[in-house]
Amino acid sequence: MTKLEALISLNMVGEIGSIRLGRLLDYFGKFENVFRASAEKLITIAGISENVANRIHTFKPEDLTRELESAQKLGLKIIILGDADYPEILKNIPSPPIVLYVKGKLEKEDNLAIGIVGSRRASYYGLSSAEKFAAELAGCGLTIVSGMARGIDTAAHRGALKMKGRTLAVIGSGFKHIYPEENIALAEEITANGAVISEFSINTQPFKENFPRRNRLISGLSLGTLVVEAARNSGALITADFALEQGKEVFCLPGRIDSPGSFGTNELIKQGAKLVSTKDDILEELQVPLRIGIKETKIKNRLQNHSAGSESALYDLIPTKPVFLDELLEKTGLQIPQAYEILLRLKMQKLIKQLPGKQFMRSN
DSSP, X not given: OOHHHHHHHHHHHOOOOHHHHHHHHHHHSSGGGGGGSOHHHHHTSTTOOHHHHHHHHTOOHHHHHHHHHHHHHXXXXXXXXXXXXXXXXXXXXXXXOSEEEEEEOOOGGGGSEEEEEOOSSOOHHHHHHHHHHHHHHHHTTOEEEEOOOTTHHHHHHHHHHHTTOOEEEEOSSOGGGOSSGGGHHHHHHHHHSEEEEESSOTTOOOOTTHHHHHHHHHHHTSSEEEEOOOOTTOHHHHHHHHHHHTTOEEEEOOOOTTOGGGHHHHHHHHTTOEEOSSHHHHHHHHOOOOOTTHHHHHHHHHXXXXXXXXXXXXXXXXXXXXXXXXXXXXXXXXXXHHHHXXXXXXXXXXXXXXXXXXXXXXXX
């Protein structure tokens, strides 16, 4: 049994965090030796209960074989604590996971990440805000981390993907039980622009008790966490608590005082979380070397691939809020046929969209 196999096996046994893992290593010298020990000897180690000791002693090698075969079939990479490609930002949280199952690819740039979490039963305000903040922050080079749950999490991942930015989804189950099922397709999209991550063995069901552990990884992988919308007992508040314990920043989007879905976020603001209304509120607080202007640079490059100074000039005049065609004509001096030709090209590039009443606005 190799070190990798031993740690995967201990992770499958359960209830073995980094502290107990360290005690096992101190006692046995090598992780591989743990599975040669009797249950009686294992019980003598601080923190190892009789139940855990028996599970270690009776662990079946064929279960490990099935796990490794399943990982290969599903295209998963298994990273263990101490590996060179284990996320640097995750090493410093209390009790980091000993094993990570990863589908997709983790990059060094993912150390510059922001968590975005919130209610599964989100309002339109919450959903649109989560997508907007995720898109804007991804456009500045931040990786968006969330839990791929319904509601705010899904909107956050979608916002990052819309900008072709990186996003990480931390799930509270094994890869054979992606939850919720309607996000299986989303998981595949995320793996192409980031990674789906789990610390749970492949056949683990999405049990309720798994999600707080999932939440600590969302905050652990992030420099700070933005809570978009959260009711009184929302799981997003657990993520915020973990962020504070880990010494991370907590940001909140304010909501209506009479909205139950905003009770949690408003309470966090009263307790000292930073109120945010624009992405700049987050960027200023994090003070990290972001790739500001990536979005603008990509757009300019796309515009330069076409014939045209007038195309770029017209795009520069179109804001993120609707503007009437007449106003654009007045500012540019273009004739209607020429303006429509340019606007059509911008629409085909998905840089702008047209609204009723001859109004135009940027797509993002």
